[in-house]
Amino acid sequence: MKADRKIIHVPSLARVEGEGGIFIEIRHGAPTQVHVTIHEAPRFFEAFLIGRPHEDVPDFTARICGICPVAYQMSSVHALEKIFGIQVEKPLRDLRRLLYCAEWIESHALHMYLLNGPDFYGLNSAWESKNEQSILARGVRFKKLGNELLAVLGGRSVHPVSVRVGGFTRTPSKKALLSLAPKLETAYEESLKEISWAASLPFPETAWDTVWVSLVHDEEYPMNEGTMGFSTGETFSMDAFLETVIEFQVSHSTALHAGRIRDGSQTPYMVGPLSRLNLNHAKLPTAIQSALKDAGISVPIRNTRMAIVARAVELAYAFYEALRIIADYEEPDRAFVPYEPVEGEAVWITEAPRGSLMHRYRVGSTGRIESCTIIPPTSQNLAHMEMDLRLFLESFASEPTDVLRREAEKIIRCYDPCISCAVHVISLI
Amino acid sequence: MKKPRLGIFKLTSCDGCQLTVLNLEDDLVRLVDLFEMAYFPEAMDKPLRGTLDLALVEGSVSVPRQRNTIVEIRERSRHLIAMGSCATSGGLQALRNWANLASYKASTYPSPQAVQALSTSTPISEHVHVDYELYGCPITTQALSETLVAFLLGRRPMLRGYSVCMECKRHGIPCLLVSQGQPCLGPVTRAGCEALCPSLERPCYGCFGPKEDANVDGLLAWFEKMGLNARECQALLDKMNTYTFRKARLESRS
Numbered sequence: 001m002k003a004d005r006k007i008i009h010v011p012s013l014a015r016v017e018g019e020g021g022i023f024i025e026i027r028h029g030a031p032t033q034v035h036v037t038i039h040e041a042p043r044f045f046e047a048f049l050i051g052r053p054h055e056d057v058p059d060f061t062a063r064i065c066g067i068c069p070v071a072y073q074m075s076s077v078h079a080l081e082k083i084f085g086i087q088v089e090k091p092l093r094d095l096r097r098l099l100y101c102a103e104w105i106e107s108h109a110l111h112m113y114l115l116n117g118p119d120f121y122g123l124n125s126a127w128e129s130k131n132e133q134s135i136l137a138r139g140v141r142f143k144k145l146g147n148e149l150l151a152v153l154g155g156r157s158v159h160p161v162s163v164r165v166g167g168f169t170r171t172p173s174k175k176a177l178l179s180l181a182p183k184l185e186t187a188y189e190e191s192l193k194e195i196s197w198a199a200s201l202p203f204p205e206t207a208w209d210t211v212w213v214s215l216v217h218d219e220e221y222p223m224n225e226g227t228m229g230f231s232t233g234e235t236f237s238m239d240a241f242l243e244t245v246i247e248f249q250v251s252h253s254t255a256l257h258a259g260r261i262r263d264g265s266q267t268p269y270m271v272g273p274l275s276r277l278n279l280n281h282a283k284l285p286t287a288i289q290s291a292l293k294d295a296g297i298s299v300p301i302r303n304t305r306m307a308i309v310a311r312a313v314e315l316a317y318a319f320y321e322a323l324r325i326i327a328d329y330e331e332p333d334r335a336f337v338p339y340e341p342v343e344g345e346a347v348w349i350t351e352a353p354r355g356s357l358m359h360r361y362r363v364g365s366t367g368r369i370e371s372c373t374i375i376p377p378t379s380q381n382l383a384h385m386e387m388d389l390r391l392f393l394e395s396f397a398s399e400p401t402d403v404l405r406r407e408a409e410k411i412i413r414c415y416d417p418c419i420s421c422a423v424h425v426i427s428l429i
Numbered sequence: 430m431k432k433p434r435l436g437i438f439k440l441t442s443c444d445g446c447q448l449t450v451l452n453l454e455d456d457l458v459r460l461v462d463l464f465e466m467a468y469f470p471e472a473m474d475k476p477l478r479g480t481l482d483l484a485l486v487e488g489s490v491s492v493p494r495q496r497n498t499i500v501e502i503r504e505r506s507r508h509l510i511a512m513g514s515c516a517t518s519g520g521l522q523a524l525r526n527w528a529n530l531a532s533y534k535a536s537t538y539p540s541p542q543a544v545q546a547l548s549t550s551t552p553i554s555e556h557v558h559v560d561y562e563l564y565g566c567p568i569t570t571q572a573l574s575e576t577l578v579a580f581l582l583g584r585r586p587m588l589r590g591y592s593v594c595m596e597c598k599r600h601g602i603p604c605l606l607v608s609q610g611q612p613c614l615g616p617v618t619r620a621g622c623e624a625l626c627p628s629l630e631r632p633c634y635g636c637f638g639p640k641e642d643a644n645v646d647g648l649l650a651w652f653e654k655m656g657l658n659a660r661e662c663q664a665l666l667d668k669m670n671t672y673t674f675r676k677a678r679l680e681s682r683s
Contacts, residue, residue, distance in 0.1 A: 014474035066445020
């Protein structure tokens with residue numbers, strides 16, 4: 001019977017980065033097909049990196065994503081440094097963390113106030129209603145400061161140019177960084193209030209225990225270093241993590257999917273700010289933990305629609321951490337550690353704004369790239385997004401098609417999918 | 430007065446140039462006041478309807494459907510501006526132009542036959558008429574503002590045809606090529622970044638593509654004298670503007 005079949009087709013999702021859509025089929029009140037359809041054009045990064053000098057890698061991989069270029073640069077340089085046995089000194093390590101703070105600020109503010117936020121107050125764009133323009137203004141203020149900090153360290157906010165294997169091409173002066181401190185102080189105070197704003201948004205009642213995955217670190221909230229933690233309690237070294245997940249191709253997507261191998265089958269897991277917060281809450285400063293508690297939120301957050309709250313927490317944390325690093329910063333004697341390239345292979349994972357970003361490189365004796373694998377966070381989340389949609393549809397399949405379509409789009413946007421990066425993946429064979 | 434209808438589109442790219450629109454920050458609110466934002470899927474959930482006064486297009490043409498998309502955008506738009514290295518030069522993904530697509534596919538996907546892609550990644554101007562090109566990987570907010578203001582005032586935007594070297598001189602940055610013997614693409618690269626890389630103590634890597642009448646072959650001959658081999662010289666050109674640099678090199682030979 002025709003009435004028993006519903007098709008929900010979003011050919012092109014709005015307010016996400018890149019090109020993707022949704023295709024859902026419901027028969028007799030149950031979801032039969034639930035597909036996140038990625039139709040972003042393949043760019044073949046892993047293919048054209050082969051044979052390139054390793055020095056090109058951070059400039060090239062930055063171009064995978066205009067919104068999180070730092071993440072790509074960070075996973076690249078750490079993996080290559082692991083191969084060459086380079087240990088960077090503390091000030092350089094701190095500057096990298098600072099660069100990551102700046103990217104989290106810029107990217108989280110973009111997502112909270114321009115992409116995902118408008119869903120919660122019923123707008124099609126952040127500027128659609130004059131009434132909500134104060135929210136946009138707040139977001140733009142945060143975002144602008146993230147970009148300023150990125151520019152001080154990297155020359156520009158999109159595709160910074162100072163990151164290199166061994167450190168930086170040039171390090172900023174203490175004075176240049178301190179000049180941003182007053183603005184960062186104010187922004188930090190303001191961002192603490194944004195946690196309660198985010199927590200007050202109207203979230204649908206839904207909760208489920210899924211598998212959260214992110215870097216974990218003994219001393220700090222993870223960005224550049226650590227081991228891979230699962231909410232099941234297990235941890236894996238970066239190399240071992242690569243052995244526990246599998247990438248697979250599906251016919252409805254130009255991006256590969258990823259899952260955890262368990263008992264011979266793949267099970268979805270989730271990376272991103274919500275996973276990071278749930279696994280690393282204890283590493284946050286007391287003031288931020290209190291702000292979250294005062295906003296009525298208890299951790300772990302089991303509602304994937306509340307990822308915007310985790311982003312608000314990380315926005316505040318990024319300001320806090322940026323201030324701490326700037327206060328402690330001492331100009332290093334050298335901007336980078338000299339090295340000789342040697343043959344080898346290594347895996348490194350860092351925490352992109354959207355979640356764990358895995359890079360693996362094999363470098364030959366002349367310092368050229370022989371092979372590489374890049375697994376972006378969105379690619380890891382695709383199977384999880386489909387599971388999230390399916391759970392929603394199992395309860396609400398009887399709702400009208402246009403309601404389902406709108407809700408399905410919102411669910412996808414909670415993941416902050418960065419589809420332009422999701423396609424750059426390679427088989428692990 | 431009726432506001433001009435603006436559409437912002439993406440083909441194959443990283444979203445960085447569209448993000449530059451959002452990075453106008455304080456001017457963003459003014460932008461959405463001065464123009465009618467008719468289409469901008471990265472930031473707006475609104476279907477494309479009617480004709481446009483101005484289309485900004487990011488990205489290169491690299492899959493079959495995009496050849497139709499760019500013609501459709503052109504037909505709808507009174508003015509069309511190509512935005513960034515992918516749209517003006519094919520982007521990094523144009524490295525496939527000099528490689529074998531089948532081997533690229535095979536090394537990236539377990540089932541390569543399911544992946545649709547053209548064997549080339551090309552600039553928009555190879556498919557439709559383009560009124561103006563904004564260079565850079567990414568473009569700068571300054572150039573974008575200037576272009577949008579020029580459009581509103583009905584004049585041509587200020588185009589810098591000279592090289593990055595001029596910006597280095599203006600900023601008083603010592604020449605990395607002459608004083609340190611570093612292979613800098615500044616002499617053949619279009620200005621517009623305010624000598625960003627040299628100011629951070631690294632040679633220019635050509636984000637803005639070739640300047641007008643760039644003597645690419647002359648510069649590479651110099652690099653060879655410095656001790657670089659032909660492969661190393663080629664690798665310097667083969668980055669985000671590989672396609673236009675290779676073309677400029679051929680032109681500088683003739």
